[in-house]
Amino acid sequence: xxxxxxxxxxxxxxxxxxxxxxxxxxxxxxxxxxxxxxxxxxxxxxxxxxxxxxxxxxxxxxxxxxxxxxxxxxxxxxxxxxxxxxxxxxxxxxxxxxxxxxxxxxxxxxxxxxxxxxxxxxxxxxxxxxxxxxxxxxxxxxxxxxxxxxxxxxxxxxxxxxxxxxxxxxxxxxxxxxxxxxxxxxxxxxxxxxxxxxxxxxxxxxxxxxxxxxxxxxxxxxxxxxxxxxxxxxxxxxxxxxxxxxxxxxxxxxxxxxxxxxxxxxxxxxxxxxxxxxxxxxxxxxxxxxxxxxxxxxxxxxxxxxxxxxxxxxxxxxxxxxxxxxxxxxxxxxxxxxxxxxxxxxxxxxxxxxxxxxxxxxxxxxxxxxxxxxxxxxxxxxxxx
Amino acid sequence: xxxxxxxxxxxxxxxxxxxxxxxxxxxxxxxxxxxxxxxxxxxxxxxxxxxxxxxxxxxxxxxxxxxxxxxxxxxxxxxxxxxxxxxxxxxxxxxxxxxxxxxxxxxxxxxxxxxxxxxxxxxxxxxxxxxxxxxxxxxxxxxxxxxxxxxxxxxxxxxxxxxxxxxxxxxxxxxxxxxxxxxxxxxxxxxxxxxxxxxxxxxxxxxxxxxxxxxxxxxxxxxxxxxxxxxxxxxxxxxxxxxxxxxxxxxxxxxxxxxxxxxxxxxxxxxxxxxxxxxxxxxxxxxxxx
Numbered sequence: 001x002x003x004x005x006x007x008x009x010x011x012x013x014x015x016x017x018x019x020x021x022x023x024x025x026x027x028x029x030x031x032x033x034x035x036x037x038x039x040x041x042x043x044x045x046x047x048x049x050x051x052x053x054x055x056x057x058x059x060x061x062x063x064x065x066x067x068x069x070x071x072x073x074x075x076x077x078x079x080x081x082x083x084x085x086x087x088x089x090x091x092x093x094x095x096x097x098x099x100x101x102x103x104x105x106x107x108x109x110x111x112x113x114x115x116x117x118x119x120x121x122x123x124x125x126x127x128x129x130x131x132x133x134x135x136x137x138x139x140x141x142x143x144x145x146x147x148x149x150x151x152x153x154x155x156x157x158x159x160x161x162x163x164x165x166x167x168x169x170x171x172x173x174x175x176x177x178x179x180x181x182x183x184x185x186x187x188x189x190x191x192x193x194x195x196x197x198x199x200x201x202x203x204x205x206x207x208x209x210x211x212x213x214x215x216x217x218x219x220x221x222x223x224x225x226x227x228x229x230x231x232x233x234x235x236x237x238x239x240x241x242x243x244x245x246x247x248x249x250x251x252x253x254x255x256x257x258x259x260x261x262x263x264x265x266x267x268x269x270x271x272x273x274x275x276x277x278x279x280x281x282x283x284x285x286x287x288x289x290x291x292x293x294x295x296x297x298x299x300x301x302x303x304x305x306x307x308x309x310x311x312x313x314x315x316x317x318x319x320x321x322x323x324x325x326x327x328x329x330x331x332x333x334x335x336x337x338x339x340x341x342x343x344x345x346x347x348x349x350x351x352x353x354x355x356x357x358x359x360x361x362x363x364x365x366x367x368x369x370x371x372x373x374x375x376x377x378x379x380x381x382x383x384x385x
Numbered sequence: 386x387x388x389x390x391x392x393x394x395x396x397x398x399x400x401x402x403x404x405x406x407x408x409x410x411x412x413x414x415x416x417x418x419x420x421x422x423x424x425x426x427x428x429x430x431x432x433x434x435x436x437x438x439x440x441x442x443x444x445x446x447x448x449x450x451x452x453x454x455x456x457x458x459x460x461x462x463x464x465x466x467x468x469x470x471x472x473x474x475x476x477x478x479x480x481x482x483x484x485x486x487x488x489x490x491x492x493x494x495x496x497x498x499x500x501x502x503x504x505x506x507x508x509x510x511x512x513x514x515x516x517x518x519x520x521x522x523x524x525x526x527x528x529x530x531x532x533x534x535x536x537x538x539x540x541x542x543x544x545x546x547x548x549x550x551x552x553x554x555x556x557x558x559x560x561x562x563x564x565x566x567x568x569x570x571x572x573x574x575x576x577x578x579x580x581x582x583x584x585x586x587x588x589x590x591x592x593x594x595x596x597x598x599x600x601x602x603x604x605x606x607x608x609x610x611x612x613x614x615x616x617x618x619x620x621x622x623x624x625x626x627x628x629x630x631x632x633x634x635x636x637x638x639x640x641x642x643x644x645x646x647x648x649x650x651x652x653x654x655x656x657x658x659x660x661x662x663x664x665x666x667x668x669x670x671x672x673x674x675x
Contacts, residue, residue, distance in 0.1 A: 051632075101632070103632060103633030104633065105633035106487060106491070106567060106568060108567045108568050108569075108597045108598070108599075109572060109597065109598050109599065109602060111490070111491050111494035111495065111568045111569075112491065113491070114633070116632075116633045125632050126632050129632075143491060143492070143495065144495065181488070184486055184487075184488045186487065186567075187633060189632065189633055191632060211486055211487050211488065212484075213460065213484040213485060213486045213487065214486035214487070214488060214489075216461060217486070256541070257541055258539055258540050258541030258542070258565075259539060259565060259594075260537070260538065260539020260540070260541055260542040260565070260592070260594050260620045261539065261541035261542055261545060261620075263539075263594060263595075263620040263621040263624050264539075264542055264545070264618075264620040264662060266621075266623055266624060267620065267621070267622045267623050267624075267661070268661060268662075270622075270623040278624070282483060283483060310524060310540075310541045310544045310545075311524050312510050312522040312523055312524045312540060312541070312544060313405060313409070313481070313510070313522040341524070341526075341527060341544065341548060342524030342526065342527065342544060343412070343524045343526075345526070362552065363527065363545060363548025363549045363551070363552050364545070364548075364549045364552075364662060364663040365545065365662065366661055366662065366663040367663075
């Protein structure tokens with residue numbers, strides 16, 4: 001789960017990382033009150049959980065209370081990359097001499113935390129990584145050994161940092177690793193770490209994404225705002241019922257029992273048709289869960305439904321009962337194609353057929369997509385090898 | 386022969402008394418797997434599917450001579466149980482559960498590497514040797530004995546490929562699920578090396594997906610160390626890019642992780658890239674695989 005910038009800053013502050021004086025506003029009046037306290041010129045930062053906020057116009061400097069009012073009004077009515085701005089973080093505009101980048105994430109292949117630093121931070125950091133790799137340095141941490149200031153200094157020097165900010169910056173990096181560990185983060189990032197006119201350092205942004213699977217341990221340390229945390233209404237609903245749901249633009253509803261199978265289904269459907277969503281159940285299928293999955297994908301208009309499930313750990317015959325119960329309760333007449341294989345497959349087919357579902361018993365998803373295309377009179381070229 | 390799961394593999398099931406653990410134990414036994422007992426703390430002395438249940442792995446190993454274990458343990462307890470299992474002398478472990486905290490998995494990976502044991506998962510369907518046995522949850526009906534090795538990052542797609550091959554009477558030597566988590570306990574090249582050295586495997590299929598850099602590292606390994614034909618399918622070509630959360634990963638990995646990056650690296654290493662799963666038929670035909 002990604003935290004809002006201000007939530008991340010509260011945590012950074014607790015760990016001794018210098019952050020600006022700030023406040024969070026949900027209305028125009030609150031924005032003005034906070035700016036009055038922190039001082040002008042101020043910065044208004046939209047609190048939306050998406051990268052590239054600044055380039056999308058979500059971060060705005062204001063010089064006067066009048067400008068603050070009109071800007072806050074505008075921001076609270078905009079959407080940034082599809083997400084409504086519900087809260088604004090307000091802080092005094094810092095006089096920045098130079099921008100550094102500090103980030104820690106997980107390197108999947110080595111199975112270790114990796115620290116990445118750059119002497120050219122800011123919104124174009126990924127471009128810097130491509131064009132001037134010498135301005136970037138990274139280091140994999142041995143978690144059993146830990147991460148010490150001398151290692152942070154060596155890493156920052158490799159990226160070309162020297163002089164006065166070096167030791168203070170190394171200190172911040174070690175503190176950032178403590179946050180990363182304690183909050184079981186997937187990513188902890190400061191971009192930029194500002195070098196101020198007086199030579200001091202300040203984290204003027206905070207990215208902290210916590211491992212969802214660790215939330216049972218981490219949540220007691222958090223006080224979170226409940227509003228607008230992830231995606232749209234349907235994606236939040238998916239989270240509520242315990243499945244992965246990603247909303248897409250097409251009109252073919254998709255239910256799969258694994259992420260890989262779901263992605264492959266999307267790839268195959270994508271030749272000629274457009275998936276309306278990605279829904280992956282994971283290993284917890286019950287009749288009730290698939291009833292709710294049907295309800296979720298049918299919350300928007302669809303042309304057809306495609307179901308692709310395997311009975312390994314999942315009792316798919318139970319799942320099938322939920323699907324058919326939903327069809328009967330709601331009088332669903334859309335074409336539905338299902339491929340369901342594995343344990344209890346024959347029983348599953350019988351149940352699905354009793355709900356009027358077109359059941360495909362071959363192993364290849366391409367064959368099932370062909371059936372779907374035939375029902376909808378579109379062509380699907382992928383099964384020709 | 387096969388890889389990892391052999392005639393002398395003696396398996397315990399951890400979490401055997403749970404709902405999933407007990408059902409899957411029955412199916413593993415029905416498939417011919419040599420299961421010798423189970424472990425659930427506090428349930429020692431019970432009997433499940435005719436097998437003795439122990440409180441501690443150490444006792445199970447002493448009493449049954451077990452040398453492998455498959456986990457159906459709740460995610461929050463996996464870390465402790467994993468260390469216990471390694472310290473009890475077990476050297477092959479399959480971690481089926483999903484949603485294990487990644488910071489735990491990093492510790493597990495570190496310990497597994499230090500002790501030189503092999504573990505699959507987390508979030509893996511396990512391993513299946515057609516006609517011989519299985520550790521995990523793979524649905525037996527889709528598999529057939531033969532000489533093609535499959536290694537998959539996705540559980541359900543490993544079933545899909547086995548099923549597609551079996552329909553054309555092309556059997557499998559061993560089917561391995563690596564696990565779907567960002568950090569897994571055994572990386573792809575290590576499994577490829579086992580298949581390359583397995584006299585009963587003629588060719589290998591990699592079932593990968595976008596994200597991470599397993600396939601890129603596999604491509605390096607294949608170019609340097611493999612003679613057997615390899616085909617690869619990468620799921621997620623048309624997946625929407627995940628909502629981006631930070632820069633660190635993108636900076637470290639560059640083009641690694643994308644569909645184009647992965648298929649490019651694999652092609653360069655001489656791997657046949659399958660555009661769609663069903664194209665595996667044509668590949669198997671070309672190499673006359675059975």
